[in-house]
Amino acid sequence: MKAVQYQNFGGPEVLEVVDIPDPKMFADLVLVRIEAAALNPADLAFQSGAADPLVDSLFPVTPGWDLAGVVEQIGVATAGFQPGDEVIGFVRGQAMHYGTYAERISAEPRQLVRKPRNLSWAQAAGLPLAGLTAYQAIVHGLKVTAGDTVLVHGAAGGVGHLAVQIAIAQGARVLGTGSAASQAFIGSLGAIPVRYGDELVDEVLKIAPVGVDAVLDTAGRGSLSTTQALAAVGARVASITRSSTEYEGAIDVYARLDGDDLTRLVELAEEGKLTVHVDSAFPLGQAAEAQRVLAGGHVRGKIVLEIREEV
Structure with missing residues (x-):
């Protein structure tokens, strides 16, 4: 072969x-x-x-x-x-x-x-891998539920675009960061697109004045450095890029093989909630x-x- x-x-x-x-x-x-x-x-x-x-x-x-x-x-x-x-x-x-x-x-x-x-x-x-990472970060790590406002850094990427959809399936309102060229794609996923850059915090707080309930960093490169300014009291923060040290209390997420989680991803896809x-x-x-x-x-x-x- x-x-x-x-x-x-x-x-x-x-x-x-x-x-x-x-x-x-x-x-x-x-x-x-x-x-x-x-x-x-x-x-x-x-x-x-x-x-x-x-x-x-x-x-x-x-x-x-x-x-x-x-x-x-x-x-x-x-x-x-x-x-x-x-x-x-x-x-x-x-x-x-x-x-x-x-x-x-x-x-x-x-x-x-x-x-x-x-x-x-x-x-x-x-x-499989990107889906497990996103699902385990959103559902098990951040414990996102209906009514949460979630910020996903790197929302256009392999893990990020799946995390956006999974958080929406959990009933959350989702903001997704990305480049200017990715804004339309992020919006097509059902998220509110927000551009990287100096105005990120102001733009997020316009949408969520009391801050966001959960943050998932899939981008790295200092993305979590803004979290203190835009996180609500008691916000949950997670990273898949080993950058959790940028924010005290953040958790690192690593994909693990879990048949139940992988099956749930299949179900979400067949329900039309995940692509x-x-x-x-x-x-x-x-x-x-x-x-x-x-x-x-x-x-x-x-x-x-x-x-x-x-x-």
């Missing part, structure tokens, strides 16, 4: 398309033919070697954790799936080695749930270019690899 791998740490330039054997199948695994795989900033971080002190990389490494695809085979001890099932998955191992920039992968059943029926393959592939915006899609052979676009920033939603198996 075709896969994208790297033999040493580096940027997009270390990626190469290779032919490797199909994944082996243990008794309790599921073999998935991958239709699409989403890129995430974590791919770039792990590939650069930044996480090497924390996680082993067994070279060659196939990057990628998100997938949407079709079950081709199940192990003799596998329950819950059948060949032909359409699934999405967050497939992350204890070490970096097998990933989703490939035509197939063997996954644990707990890493998979059914694909949302109303999302394309590309959209569905963008849901994934695909900024751009690339074939598997252009994975390096896809990573360059991701690294350049200013991405609205997700970047995806569409994987078409060669016959």
